Amino acid sequence: MYSQELIFAEKASDFYTQLWDSEKALDYRYSQAIILARLGIIQGQLDETEKELEYYQRVREFYQTVDDLQGEATFLIAIAERYGYLERQEEMLTFLDWAVQVYQEAGDREGEAEILSTIALVHLYQFGDFDRGLNLLNQALSIYREVGNRTEEARILSRIASVYEEKLGEREKAIEFYRRRVLIDQELEDSRREVDHLRKMGRLYYELGDRETALEIFNQAAGVYKKAGDLEKEAGSLSDIGQDYIKLGEPEIALKFYERATPLYQQLGDRHKETLYLIRMAEIYYELDNVEQAIALFAQVRQVYQNNNDPSGEARTLYRTGMTYTTLGDLTKALESYEQALELYDREPNEPFRERRTLDILDIFLRSSRIYAYSGEAEKAKEFCDRSVSFGQ
Numbered sequence: 420m421y422s423q424e425l426i427f428a429e430k431a432s433d434f435y436t437q438l439w440d441s442e443k444a445l446d447y448r449y450s451q452a453i454i455l456a457r458l459g460i461i462q463g464q465l466d467e468t469e470k471e472l473e474y475y476q477r478v479r480e481f482y483q484t485v486d487d488l489q490g491e492a493t494f495l496i497a498i499a500e501r502y503g504y505l506e507r508q509e510e511m512l513t514f515l516d517w518a519v520q521v522y523q524e525a526g527d528r529e530g531e532a533e534i535l536s537t538i539a540l541v542h543l544y545q546f547g548d549f550d551r552g553l554n555l556l557n558q559a560l561s562i563y564r565e566v567g568n569r570t571e572e573a574r575i576l577s578r579i580a581s582v583y584e585e586k587l588g589e590r591e592k593a594i595e596f597y598r599r600r601v602l603i604d605q606e607l608e609d610s611r612r613e614v615d616h617l618r619k620m621g622r623l624y625y626e627l628g629d630r631e632t633a634l635e636i637f638n639q640a641a642g643v644y645k646k647a648g649d650l651e652k653e654a655g656s657l658s659d660i661g662q663d664y665i666k667l668g669e670p671e672i673a674l675k676f677y678e679r680a681t682p683l684y685q686q687l688g689d690r691h692k693e694t695l696y697l698i699r700m701a702e703i704y705y706e707l708d709n710v711e712q713a714i715a716l717f718a719q720v721r722q723v724y725q726n727n728n729d730p731s732g733e734a735r736t737l738y739r740t741g742m743t744y745t746t747l748g749d750l751t752k753a754l755e756s757y758e759q760a761l762e763l764y765d766r767e768p769n770e771p772f773r774e775r776r777t778l779d780i781l782d783i784f785l786r787s788s789r790i791y792a793y794s795g796e797a798e799k800a801k802e803f804c805d806r807s808v809s810f811g812q
Contacts, residue, residue, distance in 0.1 A: 452481045452490070463501070472501055488525035492518045496534070508545055512538060529571070532562035536575060549586060553579060569603050576600040577616070590623045597623075610647055614640045614656050618663060625667050634672070637663070641676070654683035658696060670703045677703075690727050694720050701739070710747040714740060731776070734763035738779050741786070750790050757783045781807055 459474030475498045482490035495518040502511035515538050522531040536559040543552030556579050563572040580596035583589040597620045604613035617640035624633035637660045644653035661676035677696045684693040701716035717740040724733035741756035764780055784807035792800035 452478050455481065456494070459497075468501060468505060472498055475501070488521050489527070492521040492525070492527075492530065495521060508541060512541060515541075528562050528566050529568060532559040532566075532571065535559040535562070536578070539578075543582060543586070549582065553582060556582075569607060573600050573603040573607070573612075576603070580619075584619075584623065590627050594620050594623050610643050610649075610652070614643050617643070618660065621660075622663060622667065637676075641679070650683055651687055651689075654680045654687065654689075654692070657683070658692070661696075661699075670707060674700055674703055690723055694723050694732065697723070698736075698739075701743075705743055705746070710743055713743050714747070717743060730763045730766050734760045735775075735779060737763065738783060741783070745786065745790070750794060754787060754790055757787050777810075780810060784810065 455474050455478045459471045459478065462468070462471035462474060475494050479491055479494045479498070482488075482494065495514050499511045499514035499518065502508070502514065515534055519531055519534050519538070522528075522534065535555050539552045539555035539559065541552075542548040542555065556575055560572060560575045560579070563569075563575060576596050576599050580593045580600065583596065584593035597616045601613055601616050601620070604610075604616060617636055621633045621636040621640065624630075624636055641653070641657050641660055644650075644656055657676045657680035661673040661680065664670070664673035664676065677700050681693060681696050681700070684690075684696065697716050697720045701713040701720065704710070704716065705713040717736050721733050721736045721740070724730075724736060737756045737760035741753045741760065744750070744753035744756060761780065761783060764776055784803045788800045788803035788807065791797075791803060
């Protein structure tokens, strides 16, 4: 198909070439460029990349002839992209550099900045030349600031910050650029990105050992949606910050944020997230050896599931409660919780989480068997062991 189209396009190109010497040349000059560009595209689809580039070069020369700087820049970028596809980075950079020069000549400052940032990414992520890449990003940043494009200025600030953070490990420099980004987020009233960048700053301060400032920044992030009166996003940001502290190895601080988020989910009527974070809090208390508090929270979760007629959720909560009582050493209550969980699971044979339900029931049988064996009740221990074997089959 492409071969036949190539033949027609080449004939059309010859036709328009002949018109160059006629009095109608001015009317048809851009048709020649369109045909040449199409020829390049066809050659690319035929995997004839060198021929494709030759046609693009001819298009570029055409635009030079007619003094169309925007058209020339467009095709310089097209040629660069093809060299990039061929992983010929040096040639790609050559054409991108020429595109920058054309944009400069045309006075297109934003076009110049866009290509400078593209060249920067090549130096940063393909050549590993961080000095050159950052220098180019800062040039693009200056241009966007000069022309008043705050959105693009913010984007470049984030890019520079991420290079300092992820590639160079210079947390202080990263914080500096994230701070500048936050100011623009506030100016643009972009609360989501403001919160995201404040959280990044909080994590960086924590990694620098400045836990007090980290907590201040995290609280600032949590207050963004509160100030805006967006209850749902406020709850989400508190939960996210809790997760940040879990990743930082600070479960006690994570609890404080989860405790602030949970009442908001209750207020919103979001039972799924309410129970999710109650369970996470219970698990943290369990890991911190505060078993009594974990049991109290599991009881609260169970009540939510009962109120919403969710026997599967209630059963799984009782299963976890049983494990917690076992840790506490109250084996009688552990067995009671396991028995109640089994009764509820029996009512929901077709519940959606069949595989998880099966594993839970098997584990309850085995845990109950061990408890009875520990308590010296061999017959009951054997009964639950046999039940686990039968259920597994």
